[in-house]
Amino acid sequence: MRKPFIAGNWKMHKTVADAVNFARRLREAASRCTDRDVLIAPPFTALSAVTEVLKGTGIHVAAQNLHESRQGAFTGEISGPMIAEAGCDYVIVGHSERRTLFGEDDALIARKIEAALGCGLRVIFCIGETLQEREAGLTSGVVERQIKEGLKTLRNDDIKHLVIAYEPVWAIGTGKTATPGQAEEVHASIRTLMGRLFSEAAADSMPILYGGSAKPDNMAELMAEKNVDGGLIGGASLEFDSFFRMVMFDRKD
Numbered sequence: 001m002r003k004p005f006i007a008g009n010w011k012m013h014k015t016v017a018d019a020v021n022f023a024r025r026l027r028e029a030a031s032r033c034t035d036r037d038v039l040i041a042p043p044f045t046a047l048s049a050v051t052e053v054l055k056g057t058g059i060h061v062a063a064q065n066l067h068e069s070r071q072g073a074f075t076g077e078i079s080g081p082m083i084a085e086a087g088c089d090y091v092i093v094g095h096s097e098r099r100t101l102f103g104e105d106d107a108l109i110a111r112k113i114e115a116a117l118g119c120g121l122r123v124i125f126c127i128g129e130t131l132q133e134r135e136a137g138l139t140s141g142v143v144e145r146q147i148k149e150g151l152k153t154l155r156n157d158d159i160k161h162l163v164i165a166y167e168p169v170w171a172i173g174t175g176k177t178a179t180p181g182q183a184e185e186v187h188a189s190i191r192t193l194m195g196r197l198f199s200e201a202a203a204d205s206m207p208i209l210y211g212g213s214a215k216p217d218n219m220a221e222l223m224a225e226k227n228v229d230g231g232l233i234g235g236a237s238l239e240f241d242s243f244f245r246m247v248m249f250d251r252k253d
């Protein structure tokens with residue numbers, strides 16, 4: 001049985017003080033989250049302060065990006081070892097905003113994933129098609145290419161450190177959510193492909209998250225699908241109450 005996995009991606013939002021306040025509220029609520037994985041991805045500036053607040057709670061903290069080298073003359077960049085030193089256990093790689101706004105291609109993403117795993121970080125690997133690609137019937141080909149290229153250098157043993165987030169680009173920040181059926185169709189194909197490329201056991205235990213305008217109102221129906229194990233939530237993770245409703249999506253309280 002895969003545990004539900006609810007992740008908040010704050011993107012370029014929140015001061016350190018705001019991030020710490022949110023993390024304190026999450027820490028208080030942590031005892032109610034033991035049957036699920038909960039993660040927040042603050043901006044780099046808030047990582048150390050947030051990991052300090054959440055130490056010992058089991059709540060995960062991710063960076064939103066990393067450089068593929070361990071160190072060097074790369075002004076403005078942050079490496080995997082720096083992220084690990086800040087207390088993070090995860091890093092997001094391949095988000096569509098990185099792919100489209102910052103020109104990251106499959107080859108670079110593969111190097112970043114390798115670098116992250118190499119310094120002990122777990123990876124949330126984002127994939128997904130654009131609207132044009134969906135309308136042209138290319139969704140499964142695009143997702144397959146992103147997985148094959150992005151995970152090129154991984155071995156079966158690495159998959160236990162991997163979470164895949166399927167985020168159709170047309171749904172991110174647009175208010176347009178994929179239907180549970182659309183999400184399930186792609187999630188199931190991702191799991192089948194991972195089984196073929198690695199092993200059935202690795203594919204079976206790997207969480208696959210849905211991302212793209214997920215909100216408190218549609219979380220439960222998405223999560224009801226067999227292969228939707230959780231969410232990577234942008235906008236709706238910024239307010240504590242909204243995020244926490246999604247964390248506790250199937251609970252009465």
Ligand code: PGA
Pocket residue numbers: 009167171172173174211212213214232233234235236
């Ligand atoms: P959204 O973002 O929930 O605001 O659509 C999701 C994401 O980009 O991870």
